[in-house]
Amino acid sequence: MRTSLIDLFKIGIGPSSSHTVGPMRAGRAFVLELQERGLLSLVSAVRVDLYGSLAATGLGHGTDWAVKLGLCGKDPRTVDPAEVAPMLARIRDSRSLELAGIRHVSFDDAEHLAWHPAEVLPRHPNGLRIRALGTDGLLHEQVYYSTGGGFIQSGDADTGGGAEQAPVPYPYANAAELLERATSAGLPLWELVERNESALHGREKLDFSLREIWQAMSACIDRGLTTEGILPGGLGVKRRAPRLLARLEAHRGRTDPMDSMDWLNAFAMAVNEENASGGRVVTAPTNGAAGVLPAVLRYYERLMPGSSPEGIRRFLLVSGAIGVLYLENASISGAEVGCQGEVGVACSMAAAGLAAALGADNEAIEHAAEVGMEHHLGMTCDPVRGLVQIPCIERNAIGAVKAVNACRMAMQEGGGHRVALDEVMNTMLETGRDMQSRYKETSQAGLAVHALRRWD
Known part of the structure; x- marks a missing residue:
């Protein structure tokens, strides 16, 4: 097996592991990608597109606010549930969010958040695309899939639940x-x-x-x-x-x-x-x-x-x-x-x-x-x-x-x-x-x- 039970039992917040925890992790992963590429200081706005099931039931599951908190650098394991409502109010009122908690960028739901319930991305029904925009256009984009239980995969790589583990004394596959x-x-x-x-x-x-x-x-x-x-x-x-x-x-x-x-x-x-x-x-x-x-x-x-x-x-x-x-x-x-x-x-x-x-x-x-x-x-x-x-x-x-x-x-x-x-x-x-x-x-x-x- 490739996954540890420690990774399976994730401590997070409700209401959904695939529609809340996974998208929050995806938002945070995207910001980390921007930091690794040295792009964070160039971002002026972020756009999020939700597909398939994430769009169809995302409002009820909190997918929209989960992505926003992830982009602000919040981790579902450590975020205080009492912080959620005040943070979302600040984002709504200012029409901006703080990427990684340090850089203010534009984010208005009407302009920067889109729902596509009838469109399903290739790898899984729970798909989202995040784009970072600068003054000259697109800086970076990534597709993520929330595959259940809070596990996420990016468009070209597995970021949870699929990586090879160190050798164990009693390997088994089923x-x-x-x-x-x-x-x-x-x-x-x-x-x-x-x-x-x-x-x-x-x-x-x-x-x-x-x-x-x-x-x-x-x-x-x-x-x-x-x-x-x-x-x-x-x-x-x-x-x-x-x-x-x-x-x-x-x-x-x-x-x-x-x-x-x-x-x-x-x-x-x-x-x-x-x-x-x-x-x-x-x-x-x-x-x-x-x-x-x-x-x-x-x-x-x-x-x-x-x-x-x-x-x-x-x-x-x-x-x-x-x-x-x-x-x-x-x-x-x-x-x-x-x-x-x-x-x-x-x-x-x-x-x-x-x-x-x-x-x-x-x-x-x-x-x-x-x-x-x-x-x-x-x-x-x-x-x-x-x-x-x-x-x-x-x-x-x-x-x-x-x-x-x-x-x-x-x-x-x-x-x-x-x-x-x-x-x-x-x-x-x-x-x-x-x-x-x-x-x-x-x-x-x-x-x-x-x-x-x-x-x-």
Whole structure:
């Protein structure tokens, strides 16, 4: 595999990894290119063109403001969500922005930002072109593709998720090879992944990164559980996680077999309500699917007997490895394959991670991942008004419940299973390619059309 799980689990801000985090990274990458070429001082204006899905749902996903912040030098990992609104107000009022935070250049939406929803660039549905203009015309331009999960590629080179990595002790290219390597070495999957990641980063950095990832996920759950109000965007969607928590807390001590499902719902919705409001989340593997994995991991940590820090570590190592398999062999982009590539992949990752945390054998872990995806095949990505709210928030809650069930089914099987993870992964990719583009994050069909009839 070419991608580290540390790169897969990106800490950033909502509402979308492909439509917010990726474009922000693209804007920042463009400014760095200008600096490297010694052109920054010559720029008088910047033009941004958005194509395909980035244009079709970009307003609801914040693509326009994300690019602007990236051009100002902001990084989605470190930008303070509270800074976003004041910065955008300054850009709007002054009709200019500060490239890299140091050079004022012209930028007015009417003149310097163009939307092309009907035009798709060659390599991916999420494309954008950025041009730097000087007094004598074009200084520099670059095309970027936001390929899902916050990963970006430039027009002629891969800038995230595709570069060759340093040698690892147990290389593999797919799930079958991963299982074979682990069997030959006599290792559980989490230990094999740990050894590979330690070879890439060193054990100390790996340990720090895993702690940081879980801390960011956990903090997001906690904020979502305690923050009330109406989500932005005009749909009038109320935050429900705090009400779910209050109801559960009021009935502590009761015996209700449905409580575990309610806790999963509360944890997942807390994350995705934070994401929808532009809060800090972790791509797992995307922002739109960011609630599934943290919900299942919090469920393991707080509600399952025998949970431990070592179990959390195993969960992250294995779920990350499964996510990388999808990234490199299929897709994690809703604009490319629909929501099966987002919530479906997140469910598969979480099911495998939970199985690992519970000490399942390697075959059961692979089976859990397969079941998690198998029952998301064909899921469309049809956000109402391009907002990551309806049906995305509830879809994460349902995905978390399905992940726990997939894990239980796999661990209780006690033998071989008919469908392999690689097979279901290939099926997902082919299904996504066959799916009409209007069902893949363009808000041109499905719920995005029919649910609007009550508002429009």
